[in-house]
Amino acid sequence: xxxxxxxxxxxxxxxxxxxxxxxxxxxxxxxxxxxxxxxxxxxxxxxxxxxxxxxxxxxxxxxxxxxxxxxxxxxxxxxxxxxxxxxxxxxxxxxxxxxxxxxxxxxxxxxxxxxxxxxxxxxxxxxxxxxxxxxxxxxxxxxxxxxxxxxxxxxxxxxxxxxxxxxxxxxxxxxxxxxxxxxxxxxxxxxxxxxxxxxxxxxxxxxxxxxxxxxxxxxxxxxxxxxxxxxxxxxxxxxxxxxxxxxxxxxxxxxxxxxxxxxxxxxxxxxxxxxxxxxxxxxxxxxxxxxxxxxxxxxxxxxxxxxxxxxxxxxxxxxxxxxxxxxxxxxxxxxxxxxxxxxxxxx
Amino acid sequence: xxxxxxxxxxxxxxxxxxxxxxxxxxxxxxxxxxxxxxxxxxxxxxxxxxxxxxxxxxxxxxxxxxxxxxxxxxxxxxxxxxxxxxxxxxxxxxxxxxxxxxxxxxxxxxxxxxxxxxxxxxxxxxxxxxxxxxxxxxxxxxxxxxxxxxxxxxxxxxxxxxxxxxxxxxxxxxxxxxxxxxxxxxxxxxxxxxxxxxxxxxxxxxxxxxxxxxxxxxxxxxxxxxxxxxxxxxxxxxxxxxxxxxxxxxxxxxxxxxxxxx
Numbered sequence: 001x002x003x004x005x006x007x008x009x010x011x012x013x014x015x016x017x018x019x020x021x022x023x024x025x026x027x028x029x030x031x032x033x034x035x036x037x038x039x040x041x042x043x044x045x046x047x048x049x050x051x052x053x054x055x056x057x058x059x060x061x062x063x064x065x066x067x068x069x070x071x072x073x074x075x076x077x078x079x080x081x082x083x084x085x086x087x088x089x090x091x092x093x094x095x096x097x098x099x100x101x102x103x104x105x106x107x108x109x110x111x112x113x114x115x116x117x118x119x120x121x122x123x124x125x126x127x128x129x130x131x132x133x134x135x136x137x138x139x140x141x142x143x144x145x146x147x148x149x150x151x152x153x154x155x156x157x158x159x160x161x162x163x164x165x166x167x168x169x170x171x172x173x174x175x176x177x178x179x180x181x182x183x184x185x186x187x188x189x190x191x192x193x194x195x196x197x198x199x200x201x202x203x204x205x206x207x208x209x210x211x212x213x214x215x216x217x218x219x220x221x222x223x224x225x226x227x228x229x230x231x232x233x234x235x236x237x238x239x240x241x242x243x244x245x246x247x248x249x250x251x252x253x254x255x256x257x258x259x260x261x262x263x264x265x266x267x268x269x270x271x272x273x274x275x276x277x278x279x280x281x282x283x284x285x286x287x288x289x290x291x292x293x294x295x296x297x298x299x300x301x302x303x304x305x306x307x308x309x310x311x312x313x314x315x316x317x318x319x320x321x322x323x324x325x326x327x328x329x330x331x332x333x334x335x336x337x338x339x340x341x342x343x344x345x346x347x
Numbered sequence: 348x349x350x351x352x353x354x355x356x357x358x359x360x361x362x363x364x365x366x367x368x369x370x371x372x373x374x375x376x377x378x379x380x381x382x383x384x385x386x387x388x389x390x391x392x393x394x395x396x397x398x399x400x401x402x403x404x405x406x407x408x409x410x411x412x413x414x415x416x417x418x419x420x421x422x423x424x425x426x427x428x429x430x431x432x433x434x435x436x437x438x439x440x441x442x443x444x445x446x447x448x449x450x451x452x453x454x455x456x457x458x459x460x461x462x463x464x465x466x467x468x469x470x471x472x473x474x475x476x477x478x479x480x481x482x483x484x485x486x487x488x489x490x491x492x493x494x495x496x497x498x499x500x501x502x503x504x505x506x507x508x509x510x511x512x513x514x515x516x517x518x519x520x521x522x523x524x525x526x527x528x529x530x531x532x533x534x535x536x537x538x539x540x541x542x543x544x545x546x547x548x549x550x551x552x553x554x555x556x557x558x559x560x561x562x563x564x565x566x567x568x569x570x571x572x573x574x575x576x577x578x579x580x581x582x583x584x585x586x587x588x589x590x591x592x593x594x595x596x597x598x599x600x601x602x603x604x605x606x607x608x609x
Contacts, residue, residue, distance in 0.1 A: 184466040191465035192451055192458065192476055199441045199452040206439035209401060211427030211456025211519050220462060266443070328443055 006333040021171050033171060034239070035283050040174035041236050043275040044181045046259040047268060048228035051185050053257075054265035055194065056221040057201030058127070059135040061253050062119075063229050065142030068149055068248035069118050070111035070230025071237035072156055075165045076100060077107035078238065083164045087157055094154040104168040108177065108234045115230020118145075120223045127218050139250060149245040161244025162237075169238035177235060181228050186268050188224070197221055198266070255282075258310065262317050263324050270326025278310075285309055354379040354555045355400070355431075355523055360409035362395050362579075369395045370579045373409070377523075382549055382556045384566045386590075387576035388599065393559045394436060396576070397525055401433050402426035413523065428456055432521035434512045436528045436559075440500040446511055447496040450483035453518035483518060489551065490514040490544075506537050510544070517552055524548075526558040530565045538562055542569045567591065575599070 024036060045063065052060045076084075076097055084093050092098070102110065126137045149156045156162070188194050199207045200214055208214055237243045263274030285306045292299045317324065329335070353376040360373040370392040377383050385393050398404040400411055402423040411419045418429055441449050458479065464472035487493040490510040495503060503511060509529055516524060529545070530538045542565055549556055560566045566573065567587040575583040575590060577599045583590060590596050 187466040187468065188462070191462075191472065192455055192479060193462035193465050195444065195448050195452045196455050198444060198448075202441040202443050203439050205403075206435065206441065207452075208403070208423040209427060209433050209435070209439075210453040210515065211424045212452070213422075213424045 002334060009333050017175075021175060025171050035280060037169065037171060037174045037239050038236075038283075039276055039279045040171075040178040041169075041232050041239065042256070042259060042279045043178050043272055044228055044232040044235070045256045046263065046271045046275050047181055047185055048225045048232065049256050050260045050263070050265065050268065050271045051189070051197075051228075052221055052225035054260060054267070054271075055189055055201060056197045056218060058218060058222060059131060060138045060222065060225070061135045061250070061257070062122070062126075062138035062142040062226075063256050064248040064250060064252040065138075065145040066115040066119060066226045066229035067233030067236065067252065068142075068145055068245070069115040070108075070233030071243045071248070072111075072149060072162070073114045073230070074107040074111035074234030075162045075237045075243055076155070077102040077110055078104055078166050078168065079162060079164070080166070087160070087163050088154075090158060090160065091153045093157075097155055104166075104173070104238070108173075108231055108238075111234030112227040112231040115233065116223050116227035119226025119229075120219065123219050123222045127215060127222060139253075142248070142250070142253065146245045146248050149248075156245070159245060161242060161246070163242045165238055165241045165243065167238060167241050169235045174235055174239070177231055181231070182268065182272070185224075185228070189268065193217075201266075258314055261324055262314065264326035264328060265324065266328040267324070267326035267330055269331035270324055270329075273331070274325055282306065282310070352379050353377055354414055355557070356412040357396075357400065358410040358412065360396065360399055360411070361407045362392070362399055362404055363407045368579055370399070370576075373399075373576075373579075373581060375574055375581075375584075377555055377557055378572075379555055380549070380553070381571050382545065382558070382569055384570035384573040385557060385559050385576065386561075386566055386573060391576040392579040393576055394527060395579075397433065397527055397559065400426075401431060401525065424456070427519050427521075430520070430522035431525065432516035432519045432523070433525040434509070434516055434527055434529065436531065438505075438508050438512055440508060440512060440515070442499075442501050444500060445497050446487065446492055446500050446503065447480070447483055449500050449511060450486055450515050450518045451479055453515045454479045454483060456519050486514045486518055489517075489548070505532055506541075509533070509541075513544075513548070517548065522553075522555065524554050524556045526556065526560075528559055528561060530560055530562040533562075535564070538565050541565065545569050 024033060028036070045067065049060070049063050052058050077100055081099060081101070084098055122138070122141050126134060126141065129137055150159050189197070196207070196212055196217055199210070199212065200217055204214055259275050259278050260271055262278060263272070264270030288305045288309055289301050289303055291301045355377040357373055357375050360370060361368065362370040373396055385396065387393050395404065399406045402418070402421050402425065405420045409419070410417055413429055413431060416429065418426055421429070441452060444452070458475060460472050460475055484493060484496065487496055490513060492507060492511055492514065495507065500508065500511060513526070513529070526545070530541050533541060545556060545558070546569065548554060558570070570587060573585065573587060573590045574581055575596050582599055583593045583596045585593065
């Protein structure tokens with residue numbers, strides 16, 4: 001009985017979300033729609049990082065690198081040839097890239113696949129390392145990709161970046177991909193394969209003794225995470241219509257990491273909740289960067305103030321609720337009813 | 348002990364860590380279907396021997412033969428796939444997972460369908476997963492933990508955690524089971540239950556069992572044959588009766604207390 005109730009409620013929630021998107025598409029202003037789009041992309045990025053870090057226990061800081069790959073591959077595929085010719089002013093674009101073109105969905109997929117290939121290749125040296133060393137190595141890898149993108153001018157247009165990317169990533173594409181990401185990763189995590197990933201996170205030695213090919217499973221998780229990071233990057237590039245290597249610094253990985261940690265390492269629903277909250281808060285908090293008048297005093301606007309507020313918020317989360325919003329649990333209807341219902345039903 | 352086929356054989360295993368020889372010239376032959384023991388004082392190299400057999404250490408010299416196959420130097424997961432399962436001296440359960448999940452994880456090694464069947468919603472995967480769930484529940488039944496299936500593994504009492512670790516090892520469908528100090532931390536009553544339990548799983552799952560144990564009651568009560576290690580060297584072997592009366596063993600391992608009893 002609870003099961004049918006939960007299914008009905010979940011379908012209702014999905015329907016409500018769909019209706020909201022439909023309404024938002026027609027009624028909200030451009031800025032608000034942009035924020036909604038960023039919410040979806042941030043969820044894609046954060047859930048894919050949670051797969052790598054939260055569920056498999058691989059402390060990877062290479063997300064910005066995978067996003068860069070996805071964004072560039074997608075942008076090169078959807079930029080019209082005329083726009084390419086106009087953008088590449090330092091050096092003309094190299095031949096096969098200058099004429100390549102693909103529909104948006106193919107371009108996003110290609111972005112994900114190429115990012116996954118990079119993830120797969122980088123995994124071989126990097127995944128031999130454990131813990132913090134893996135973090136440093138993957139961070140280094142992301143920086144290398146950024147520097148390379150800055151220097152292969154005939155393909156990436158160097159530091160000038162790519163401009164005039166068709167803005168095809170609308171609400172429906174972004175939320176569609178967001179749904180695909182969530183379904184794929186949630187299905188994987190809730191299957192026995194997901195149990196295996198969590199086992200590797202909990203105790204690698206025991207996992208090996210239980211016949212788990214630890215390296216292979218880490219490789220799967222890392223590559224799949226890289227794929228969705230590439231998809232997220234591709235959507236972001238199309239949403240912003242302009243990309244440059246400068247965009248994909250460590251700060252971008254940090255933002256995603258913040259969402260994951262705040263939501264709870266090892267909780268998909270936690271990541272979704274914190275993805276929504278943090279993205280919206282990030283925009284809303286822009287007012288702290290504007291000049292302020294307190295009484296007769298005028299404080300000039302300080303750019304970067306948002307990040308200070310956010311770092312403080314993250315600090316508070318780590319100090320007072322280290323496991324994040326959801327910890328390792330998942331949000332469920334029965335959990336919600338338990339919260340509001342009798343105390344005894346909470347468990 | 349030569350009349351039956353040996354399921355596991357080690358030939359002159361040597362393990363050196365730098366200048367230290369942890370295990371030297373370790374040769375045993377375990378007959379199929381038997382329960383045998385490996386004993387010795389602390390630091391004698393028993394766990395090192397286990398680690399060599401299960402692929403966690405690559406022996407410096409020597410060979411491990413399992414069912415006629417040379418498995419020396421195979422990585423642990425392939426040793427497990429070949430049919431050798433183990434438990435750990437300091438219990439190593441998957442701490443954030445439920446009791447049932449702990450067992451299901453170990454079933455993965457016999458799972459036929461690859462992982463990507465799950466996110467693609469292919470029906471075969473659901474079926475296989477249902478089978479795994481049922482198999483795991485049956486195993487939990489066998490170790491009397493079914494009623495705790497949904498609890499988190501670390502919340503179980505100590506003895507139950509040991510039984511869960513054995514259930515988890517059984518889920519890999521082994522032919523050969525290595526138990527590293529299964530009775531550690533158990534009271535005498537629990538130890539007696541453990542002996543019956545070890546015998547019953549040997550019978551039920553058609554296993555050969557090699558165990559390391561400090562509890563002499565358990566070793567003498569359950570093992571048919573015993574090897575004694577001291578400082579990495581095998582100093583004696585034989586039936587429990589032989590070992591009990593072997594002066595070398597009494598001197599090296601059982602100590603003065605045992606001499607008084609003799």
